[in-house]
Amino acid sequence: MEGENKVVKVLNFFETSCITFCIFALFITLIINVIARTFFTSIYFAEEVSEFLTIFITFVGVSYAARKGRHIRMGALIDLAPKSVEKCIEYFICVASAITMFTMAYFSAEYVLMVFTRAQSSSALRLPFWIFVIIIPLGFFSAGIQYTLTIIKNIKEKGDDIWISPEVTSEYSDDVIEY
Amino acid sequence: MSLLWISMILMLFMAVPFMVVILGSLLMFVGVNMPDLSPVIFVQQVITGLTPQALVCVPMFILGANIITSGQAAKRLINMIKAMVGHLPGGLAITTNASCTMFGAVSGSTQATVAAIGGTMRPMLLKAGYSSPFTLGLIINSSDIAFLIPPSIGFIVYGVVTSTSVGKLFLAGILPGLLIFLLFSIYCYFYSKKKKVGMLPKATWEEKKQSFREGYPVLGFPLIIVGGIYAGFFSPTEAAAVAVLYAIFLEGVLFKTLNFKKLVSIAMDTGVITAVVFILVGAGQAFSWLISFLRLPQEFMPLIMGQDVTQLKVIVVVVISYFIACMFVDPIVAIYVLSPIFSPYVASTGIDPIFLGTLVTLQAAIGSATPPFGCDIFTAQLIFKRPYLEVIRETPPFILILILVTVLIIVFPQIATFLPSISMAG
Numbered sequence: 001m002e003g004e005n006k007v008v009k010v011l012n013f014f015e016t017s018c019i020t021f022c023i024f025a026l027f028i029t030l031i032i033n034v035i036a037r038t039f040f041t042s043i044y045f046a047e048e049v050s051e052f053l054t055i056f057i058t059f060v061g062v063s064y065a066a067r068k069g070r071h072i073r074m075g076a077l078i079d080l081a082p083k084s085v086e087k088c089i090e091y092f093i094c095v096a097s098a099i100t101m102f103t104m105a106y107f108s109a110e111y112v113l114m115v116f117t118r119a120q121s122s123s124a125l126r127l128p129f130w131i132f133v134i135i136i137p138l139g140f141f142s143a144g145i146q147y148t149l150t151i152i153k154n155i156k157e158k159g160d161d162i163w164i165s166p167e168v169t170s171e172y173s174d175d176v177i178e179y
Numbered sequence: 180m181s182l183l184w185i186s187m188i189l190m191l192f193m194a195v196p197f198m199v200v201i202l203g204s205l206l207m208f209v210g211v212n213m214p215d216l217s218p219v220i221f222v223q224q225v226i227t228g229l230t231p232q233a234l235v236c237v238p239m240f241i242l243g244a245n246i247i248t249s250g251q252a253a254k255r256l257i258n259m260i261k262a263m264v265g266h267l268p269g270g271l272a273i274t275t276n277a278s279c280t281m282f283g284a285v286s287g288s289t290q291a292t293v294a295a296i297g298g299t300m301r302p303m304l305l306k307a308g309y310s311s312p313f314t315l316g317l318i319i320n321s322s323d324i325a326f327l328i329p330p331s332i333g334f335i336v337y338g339v340v341t342s343t344s345v346g347k348l349f350l351a352g353i354l355p356g357l358l359i360f361l362l363f364s365i366y367c368y369f370y371s372k373k374k375k376v377g378m379l380p381k382a383t384w385e386e387k388k389q390s391f392r393e394g395y396p397v398l399g400f401p402l403i404i405v406g407g408i409y410a411g412f413f414s415p416t417e418a419a420a421v422a423v424l425y426a427i428f429l430e431g432v433l434f435k436t437l438n439f440k441k442l443v444s445i446a447m448d449t450g451v452i453t454a455v456v457f458i459l460v461g462a463g464q465a466f467s468w469l470i471s472f473l474r475l476p477q478e479f480m481p482l483i484m485g486q487d488v489t490q491l492k493v494i495v496v497v498v499i500s501y502f503i504a505c506m507f508v509d510p511i512v513a514i515y516v517l518s519p520i521f522s523p524y525v526a527s528t529g530i531d532p533i534f535l536g537t538l539v540t541l542q543a544a545i546g547s548a549t550p551p552f553g554c555d556i557f558t559a560q561l562i563f564k565r566p567y568l569e570v571i572r573e574t575p576p577f578i579l580i581l582i583l584v585t586v587l588i589i590v591f592p593q594i595a596t597f598l599p600s601i602s603m604a605g
Contacts, residue, residue, distance in 0.1 A: 019450030020443055026238060030420035034413070050235045054457065057238065058229060061454020062198075070451055071196035072459065072509055074552055078194045093195050100203035104222070111222040133226065 008166075011142070015064045019057055026053045045124040052132050059139025066097070066146035069165030087154065087162050094151045101144035109137040183208040197512055201462040205469060221465040228464025229457055231339045232416065238453040239419035240330040243400075243426045244286035245445045245452075250430035250437055252397045253295040256281055259394030266381035269371030271307050273364045275300045276321045280360045283325030284401040285422070288332055289547050290558045292322040301563060308376035315565060316573030319555040321363060323544035323581065327356035329404055330419065333540040336460065336511050340467070340518050343532040345415045346408045347599035351537045353405065354594050355584060362580045370576075396433055399425055411603030456511060463515025470519045480524065490528045494535070494589060497521050501539050505546025506553060513543065537595035538588060545581045548574065 033046040065071050078089050112133050120129040149166040161169045183204050190200040202221070209216050247253065260277045264270050278296045286292050297318040304314040326333055329349030338345035371378075382390070403422050407413035413421060430437035470476070483496060500521075504513040518539075525535060548555045550571045559570050588594050 016447055019454075020446045023238060023242060023446040023450045023453075026235070027242065027420060027423055030235070030239065030416060031424060034417045034420055037417075047232055050232070051230045054229055054235060054238075055226065057450050058454045058457040058461065061451050062458050065451055065455050068451070070455055071198060072455055073194045073196045074191060074507065074554075075194045075557070077192050089193050092193060093199075096190065096195055096203055097199045100199045100206060103206050103218070104202055107218045108222045110217075111219045114219065136222065136226075 011067075015060050015067075018060045019064065022053045022057045022060075026050055026057075029053070048122055048124045055132060056135050059135045062139045063142035063146060066101075066143040067165055067167060069168035083160060083162070090154060090162050090164065091151060093164075094147045094154070098144050098147035098151070101140050101147060105137045105140035105144060108133070108140055112137055182211060191508065197509055198458045198462050201459075201466050201512065205462075205465055208469075220468070224465035224468045225461035227468075228461040233335060233339050233345045234457070234460065236330070236345075236416040236419035237332060237335055237456060238449055239416070239423050240286075240332070240335075241288075241452050242446065242449040243419065243422045244288070244291050245449050246423070246426040246430055246437065246442070247285050247397075247400075248291060248295045249441060249445055251434045252285070252426075252429060253278070253282060254299055255390075255394040255434075256397045257296070257299055259390045259397075261379070262382040262387045262390040265379040267368065268378060269364070269367035269369075270379055271300070271304050272309065272313075272317055272367035272371060275304065275317055276324070276360050276363045276367065279318075279321040280324045280328060280356060281397070281401070283328030283331075283356065284404060285397075285426075286325055286330075289319075289322040289326050289544065289555050292325040293319060293555055293558045294562055296322065297559065297562060307379070309371075310573070311565065312569050312572035313370070315559055315563065315570045316577055317363075317367070319548045319553075319559050319570070320574060320577035320581070321360075322555060323548050324356050324359050324363075326544035326547070327352040327359070327537075327540060329353065329408070330415070330422075331540060332456065333510050333514070333543045334536065335415070336514050337518070337536045337539055339460075340463075340514055341522065341532055341536065343536055344599075347533050347602070348536045348540075349408055349415060350405070350598040350602050351533050351595045352540060353598055355537055355541060355588055358587070358594060359581065359584050362584065363577065366576060366580060396429055399429070409598070409602045459509060459511045460515070463512055467515045467519040470516070476520045476523050480520065484524065488524060488528060490530055491589075493521070493524045493528050493530060494538070497525070497535065498538055498542055498585060498589070501542035502546060502549075505543045506549050506551070507546075509554070510540075510543035510547065513546075514539065531592065531596060533599055534588075534592045534595050538585065541581070541585055541588070545578065545585070549578055550574065 029046055029049050033043050036043050078086050081089065112130055115133060116128075116130045121127060122129055122132065146166055150163055153163045153166050157163065163169055186207060187200055187204045190203065191197075195203070205221055206218055209218055209221075257274060257278045260281070261271070261274045264273050264277065267273060275296065278300065279292050282292050282296055286295070301314050301318060304317070305311060309317075325331075329352055331349070331352060334348040334352060335345055337343065338348050400422060403413075403425055404418045407418045407421065408415060427437065427442070431442075484492060497517075500517055501513060504517060525532065547553045550556060556567070556570050559565070560567060563570075
């Protein structure tokens with residue numbers, strides 16, 4: 001358990017600092033570009049930088065959102081189901097999600113390899129293009145791990161709680177509290 | 180093909196995350212039906228989906244809205260509007276409408292608006308004697324207006340998918356948004372008169388001046404976003420970045436509610452929302468690629484459209500499809516799945532994409548507040564901790580008004596197309 005917690009901590013630190021940094025970097029890039037465009041001329045690599053940041057935010061975030069149970073889903077129907085049914089469905093969700101994420105990770109890794117062997121480079125900065133996309137298989141893979149951990153969590157934890165991610169229990173469960 | 184749809188619908192109702200619904204179904208479909216096609220193409224499509232420049236403004240608009248929501252802007256805005264119209268019959272309800280409309284100029288999503296305006300307004304409305312179901316119906320439906328007032332994630336995604344100018348779409352949403360505000364306010368006026376609730380004492384001139392002095396800086400947002408884009412001064416992305424700068428100035432320097440630590444956690448939250456939205460955008464792009472690749476529109480659209488295809492027929496079919504789709508799934512998913520299906524017909528009958536985009540975004544807004552599955556209903560449930568039936572009981576009149584607006588826009592397309600036609604937006 002100790003080791004597991006440490007890994008989660010490191011992952012959490014990596015993910016949160018990456019996402020926060022990228023959002024600030026995106027903001028600063030865009031603002032500098034507005035100023036540059038107004039008074040001088042547009043920065044020629046601004047578009048490429050923002051593209052890179054967008055991809056990075058998305059795929060680090062995919063894993064983070066899986067860990068925190070933040071991915072958008074339509075929970076209306078299974079909330080009406082009895083707890084035992086809900087738990088069964090949750091297993092199905094996690095298995096389907098984990099398989100999908102791992103498969104996507106596999107094919108994105110294939111894609112990155114293809115980009116790498118063809119030595120594609122970006123158009124403005126002439127950087128190797130694999131730098132832009134290397135995060136994709138990593139993000140999908142890490143998200144797959146999160147869903148696998150959720151399955152384990154649901155098996156391990158006795159009691160009524162249904163875990164929709166390794167760290168979060170069922171989202172609407174406290175709804176009937178009086179105002 | 181039916182395998183694809185059945186697995187998608189099943190997974191959707193089983194609360195599988197949308198991104199898995201789309202990507203998982205795609206992988207399964209290709210694995211079973213087209214083993215020769217390498218799914219690497221989907222990875223490529225996901226990247227293609229993520230890289231249009233117009234999308235970069237999404238995280239910036241979310242960041243701006245998050246900064247504003249965390250601070251005092253919403254409250255000051257409400258106080259200002261309340262001082263002006265609070266004494267009218269239905270004054271507080273109209274204040275709610277107006278605040279949602281104004282707040283829509285900062286925020287691009289209906290859910291953020293439910294949280295920001297609803298959280299402050301609901302206790303006031305209850306205290307004034309409005310019934311709880313009415314306040315909930317009012318809050319979730321007036322938040323729809325925020326989806327039409329720029330910035331709006333719906334317009335951004337629609338613009339990217341159909342290669343339509345996002346700036347012009349933004350402008351097209353303004354008049355329909357104001358029209359809904361007007362009709363909602365008229366309804367609230369008569370509702371309150373009939374039920375005899377909700378008149379506040381008239382604010383004194385001093386109070387009005389005071390609330391205006393506290394609230395007017397918030398009006399800078401529509402000036403930057405609407406004004407900047409209208410005058411052709413900013414692109415939507417630039418307007419978004421400048422709006423963030425203004426939000427930081429407002430909450431950090433003027434209202435002094437924002438410090439660096441708070442800003443960091445806001446940025447983090449923004450990143451997560453962005454990722455959750457963008458992975459849907461990427462997956463949606465992969466899905467719409469498959470639809471075009473399989474030539475689905477050519478295959479089954481003639482069955483729906485019949486022999487003689489008129490503009491009106493296409494518009495009605497598009498509107499109804501989006502209306503139904505957005506009751507079940509996120510608007511982003513709906514736009515990616517449906518627009519490649521309809522696009523050949525839209526192009527061949529020569530429908531103005533800006534006009535259609537406004538209608539589509541309006542349907543997305545209506546869908547998100549319509550029972551059974553509108554996401555705003557669940558947001559309201561979550562925030563206000565009220566049972567489902569109570570949240571939806573008073574929504575029908577509002578939804579009828581929204582449908583009326585849809586019909587009005589179809590009959591008078593100028594409501595949507597007038598502003599973009601006279602603007603300098605690119």
